[in-house]
Structures are given as C-alpha cells and as structure tokens.
Amino acid sequence: xxxxxxxxxxxLAAVLFCxxxxxMTTKRNAVGILxxxxxxxxxACLNLVAFSRYRTGRLDGQIAALFVIVLAAAEAAIxxxxxxxxxxxxxxxxxxxxxxxxG
Amino acid sequence: MTGEAIAFYLLAAVVxxxxxxxxxxxxxxxxxxxxxxxxxxxxxxxxLMAANFLGAIQLIVYAGGTLxxxxxxxxxxxxxxxxxxxxxxxxxxxxxVVTLALLAGLTxxxxxxxxxxxxxxxxxxxxxxxxxxxxxxxxxxxxxxxxLLLAVMIGAAYLVQPEKK
Amino acid sequence: xxxxxxxxxxxxxxxxxxxxxxxxxxxxxAFAVLLFGKFLRPRxxxxxxxxxxECGEEAVGTGWVQFDLRFYVVALVFLVFxxxxxxxxxxxxxxxxxxxxxxxxxxxxxxxxxxxxxxxxFFGVIVVGFxxxxxxxxxxxxxxxxxxxxxxxxxxxxxxIERQTKLEAAGTASE
Numbered sequence: 001x002x003x004x005x006x007x008x009x010x011x012l013a014a015v016l017f018c019x020x021x022x023x024m025t026t027k028r029n030a031v032g033i034l035x036x037x038x039x040x041x042x043x044a045c046l047n048l049v050a051f052s053r054y055r056t057g058r059l060d061g062q063i064a065a066l067f068v069i070v071l072a073a074a075e076a077a078i079x080x081x082x083x084x085x086x087x088x089x090x091x092x093x094x095x096x097x098x099x100x101x102x103g
Numbered sequence: 104m105t106g107e108a109i110a111f112y113l114l115a116a117v118v119x120x121x122x123x124x125x126x127x128x129x130x131x132x133x134x135x136x137x138x139x140x141x142x143x144x145x146x147x148x149x150x151l152m153a154a155n156f157l158g159a160i161q162l163i164v165y166a167g168g169t170l171x172x173x174x175x176x177x178x179x180x181x182x183x184x185x186x187x188x189x190x191x192x193x194x195x196x197x198x199x200v201v202t203l204a205l206l207a208g209l210t211x212x213x214x215x216x217x218x219x220x221x222x223x224x225x226x227x228x229x230x231x232x233x234x235x236x237x238x239x240x241x242x243x244x245x246x247x248x249x250x251l252l253l254a255v256m257i258g259a260a261y262l263v264q265p266e267k268k
Numbered sequence: 269x270x271x272x273x274x275x276x277x278x279x280x281x282x283x284x285x286x287x288x289x290x291x292x293x294x295x296x297x298a299f300a301v302l303l304f305g306k307f308l309r310p311r312x313x314x315x316x317x318x319x320x321x322e323c324g325e326e327a328v329g330t331g332w333v334q335f336d337l338r339f340y341v342v343a344l345v346f347l348v349f350x351x352x353x354x355x356x357x358x359x360x361x362x363x364x365x366x367x368x369x370x371x372x373x374x375x376x377x378x379x380x381x382x383x384x385x386x387x388x389x390f391f392g393v394i395v396v397g398f399x400x401x402x403x404x405x406x407x408x409x410x411x412x413x414x415x416x417x418x419x420x421x422x423x424x425x426x427x428x429i430e431r432q433t434k435l436e437a438a439g440t441a442s443e
Contacts, residue, residue: 002105002108003105003108003220004105004107004108004111004220005217005220005221006217006218006220007213007214007217007220008111008115009148009152010213011209011210011213011214012115012118012119012148014206014209014210014213015119015122015206016118016119016122016141016145017209018202018203018205018206018209019119019122019123019125019126020122021198021202021205022126022198022199022202023125023126023134025194025198025201025202026190026194026195026198027134027188027190028188028189028190029131029188030180031131031135031173031176031177031180032131032134034173034176035125035134035135035138035173036125038138038142038165038169038173039122039125039138039141042141042142042145045145045161046145046148049149049152049154049157050152052154053152053153053154054221059228059232059233059236062154062156062157062228062233063233063236063237063241065154065157066157066160066233067241067244067248069157069160069161069164069165070164070248071251072165072169073164073165073168073169073172074251074252074255076169076172076173076176077172077255077259078255078258078259078262079176080172080173080175080176080179080259081258081259081260081262081263082262083176083179083180084176084179084180084262084263085262085263087179087180093180093181093188094188
C-alpha cells in the first residue's frame, strides 16, 4: 500500500476511464462528449506510461503515449469542425437532435 | 510513507476530484475547466514516473492546444449561454450503474492479479533517447503524422468554411 | 547547465519537489504583496468602483457571445504548429548531437544527415497545408467576411439572433 507500484496507476487509470465513459454516455452537449473522450484517452496514456515504467523498461510506452497526444489534438480539431457544422445546420449543440442526420 | 507515495496519493486525489467534477458539472465551461485540472494532474503524474518530456508535451499540446480548441468549440456553438441540456434521470441511473459495475470489476481484477510491487529498475530516459527512437524505430509513424496534420489542417478549415452560393 | 541536464533525465520526486517549491514560492510572493498592500492602502468603497469600466462605456449584454468562425481557423493553425513543436524538439536534440551517446563522430554525422532529411520531409508536408490555407484565402480576414455575407448564412443567422433575443426576454421575465 505504501510502495507505489503498477497497480496503483492502473486503478487510477480505471477511475479516469469510468469517469470518461460516464461523461460520454450521459452528456447531451456534443462538446461534453468530446471532453469525455479526452478523459478516456488520458486514462489510456497513463496506462501506457505506467507499463513502460514498471514492466517493459523501454521507451515504447512513452512514444505510444506521445502519438496518442498528437492524435488527440488532431481528433479534437476535426470534431470541433464537425460540431460547428452541426450547430450551423440544427442551431443546437444537443447531440440527441442528430437523429435526423440519417440519409 | 515515502515521498513518492505522498505525491502519488495527492495527485491521484486531485485527478479524481477533477474527473468527478467533469462528471458532475452541468455547465460546459466548467467541464472544460475540470478537464484542464485533470490534464495538469496527469502531467504531474508523468513527471512522477520520470517521463519528463511526455509531461511537458502533455502540458504544451494537450492543455495548451487541444483544450484551447475545445474551448473555442464551446464558444462557437453556444449562442445562448446558460441554456442547460438536462440529462434524463433514467439515462443517468443506467449509465451510473454500468460505469460503477465496470469500475468495480476492473478494480477487482487489477487488485487480484497484482504481482509483487517492484520498484522500477529502468534507467530514466531523456529527450535524446526519445528522439533517437522516433527517428529510427518509429520513423514511419512519425512521417505519417505530418500527412495526418496536413489532412486535419485542410479538412477542418474546409469544414468550417461558410457556404458559398 | 548541470542542473538542467540532471532535470532532463532525473525525474520523479525530485522534479516534483522542485516544482512544488517553485509553485509555493510564487504563491507566497504574490500573496505577501497583496497582504502588504491591504495594510497600507486606504479603504474607500464606492459602487462606481465595482463596474467593469469605471470611467468608460457602460457594459451592454453578456460576455458570452458566439465567437466568429474565422477565429477557428487561426486556432487550428496554432494547434498544428503546437504539435509540430512537440515533434521538433526531440529531433532538434538528436540533430544537435544528443542522440546515440557514445557513438563515433562518423556515425553521429550520418544520423544527423538522416534526421535532417526526415525533418525536411515532415516540414514540407505541413507547409503544403499551410500554403493551401494561405493561397485559398482561409486565413484571409476580409474575403472570408464577404463570402459569408453573400451566402445563405445571413437568413439563418438572423433567425438564430431572433430566437436568442426571445430566449433572453423569457429569461428576464422569469427572473
């Protein structure tokens, strides 16, 4: 309990992941859903770095986390662009209104 | 109680508190602010795990770039600030049950399968090693990122372009 | 530079300690100055002093207006170059001779040239995107504006403003 090991970080990442999952499933604001996705990505990054530190002893986890951070930036940019279009189309950011998007 | 344990529990409390703030906040701007706290806490955890470069990048790119874009998204899509989107109670209860069950299951598995606590014997890595890895083993993903950024730049700018007749 | 060099690789609690001391010192400095001023300054409260602009325009409406879309493209370009910094920095360390410690000068030279070509390709691809935005007027403040007014945007915009005004009126009525 007093020596910090891999399990501590994994449990913390699980908490973060579940918070992100809850946010993604319940929030109706589309930007809120994106924020939930960012929480989940952070949990994954934390796992990667913790494994890199406590198990493999190599840099692979850190570099994967670096790629995740870069991809998250790209994902957020595209998602916000889509939300702006969505807002322009429906004049609301409520994700539940998106039912009529089906072709 | 070692310094590392104190730092970890402190940071874990901060990260969890901000993540719960994200969950409980109904105002989208407060959610973004809580996300900032979570990102900062995770960056400090990277520092604690001796991933210094990654922590700095987390602060620069995630907290300084991605979060700014998200806040821009809030400002671009909220003409009526304060109109709250209420969460349906049934959805809330269902999601809470599923999420808590998942959390309990994950924690149980993690604690049960936990091996003996080993202190890391790995050397601490510097930026030079990360750079060498990026330019040798991970060269192709590194170059593909540039193509991805190109696509993001043009695609997102095209998407937000006001429609011409 | 021994301190910086040790901070680069020596992570964990030492770094966090340093950060904590730094943050604490910064907080105490700002707090001490504010506390000191509180004892010195005269205290003459006046309602005029609490306004946003004490001797300027009267503030109208709310601060939460919708941003103009043109800001988004600027934020996008900022984000892309921000990511670029994150990837340039390790490259710069390798190019400066930090990579492959203990290698002979011949190998080091080879690594540096390879790194240079890698980065030129990377940067070239991103510059193509930047030039595209530049050439086709996405960064153009005025042209984007005129394009916006021509479009069918205007009608939709008006109805939204109308709705917003109604919403605000309803809000004040309920208060």
